Amino acid sequence: MLAKTGCFSLELSNTQRIDGKMASGSEIDDVCEVFRNFNILNSKDKPPNKMTSKAWGKMVQDCLGKDTTIRQRMDSSVFPYVQDKTTKTLDLTDKAKVDKVLDKMAEVYKECKPKEEKDTPVAEVRQKLVKRILDKKNPEVHATKTSATGGVDRMTDTSKYTGAHKERFDDSGKGKGVTGREDRFEKSGYKISKTGNVSGLTDTSKYTGAHKERFDESGKGKGIDGREYRFEDKGYVTGYKGDGTKQ
Known part of the structure; x- marks a missing residue:
């Protein structure tokens, strides 16, 4: 605090009195420096000394942890x-104003931690938070790790392919x-499955009911005989469902 005598100013100490509380000037300077570091990284379009809400949020997360309640408050x-x-x-x-920020942070933090900080004075909570901030110094920066193979091994290593892509390579x-791209048909009249996963659909020996009646034992389709009712001269319907039915 400066005491003025005439046209002279005299610095009485390195301690400032703010709202009746004692706060170290060097401590405030150090906190401001940390805040500035966060602001420079997270708010590049703003002056370093104008801390934005984005930079503030990053500072809270890195310095006070990822507790959702604390961050929101x-x-x-x-x-x-x-x-x-x-x-x-x-x-x-x-x-x-920065000193006021630290006081407010301590009050809110104490409210968010009623069990842990119930009997802890706000001033002591503030010192804990200041220590965390000063210990952090700089924001955490997570660099993207570059793959030694260029990050395309899963695209070029056929042994890692799955599904239809896997079937295109031996x-x-x-x-x-x-043969690895298209379904093929054999003379037996049914589709060959590349994977075998749909054998119930392509293997005629596994067909039942009306579908089964459309193919002979070799798997060859019966044509119209396997699909439609036919009438013979004797007046009976022939076919897989109508055998012996008098018309």
Whole structure:
């Protein structure tokens, strides 16, 4: 705090009195520096000393943990309390406001942790939070790991293919050509399954009911004889369902 005598200013100490509380000037400076680091990384289009809500949210997550309740309360109850109503930012050059931020953070944190911090004074909770902030120093940056193979091994290694793609290559990785891409028909009249998973649909020996009657024992289709009722001269309906039925 500065005491003015005439045209001279005298710095009395390195401690500032704000709202009746004692706060270390160097501590506030250090906190502002951490806030600034978060702001530079997360709000590149804003001045470093104008901390945005986005940078604030990242700071809360990295410094105070990923507790959803705490993050939401810090976003809804703390930042709006100190932000500039016009710019929607926190002025990091205003140390009194930053000091107020720390007080408000401690109050909200204590409310969110009633069991753990029930008997802990707000001032002590504040010191815990300040320590976490100063220990973090910089925001966490998760770099994208580059694959040594270029990240396309699952596209080029045929042994990792599944489903229809797998059926297009043999065990050596060589393409099967048209046999790996199209369904083929044998003379028996039914479709050959590449995987065998649909044998119940393509193996005529497994057909039942009306479907079974459309094919002979070799698997060859009976044509119209297997599909329609026919009348003989004797007046009976022949066919798989109508045998012996008098008309």
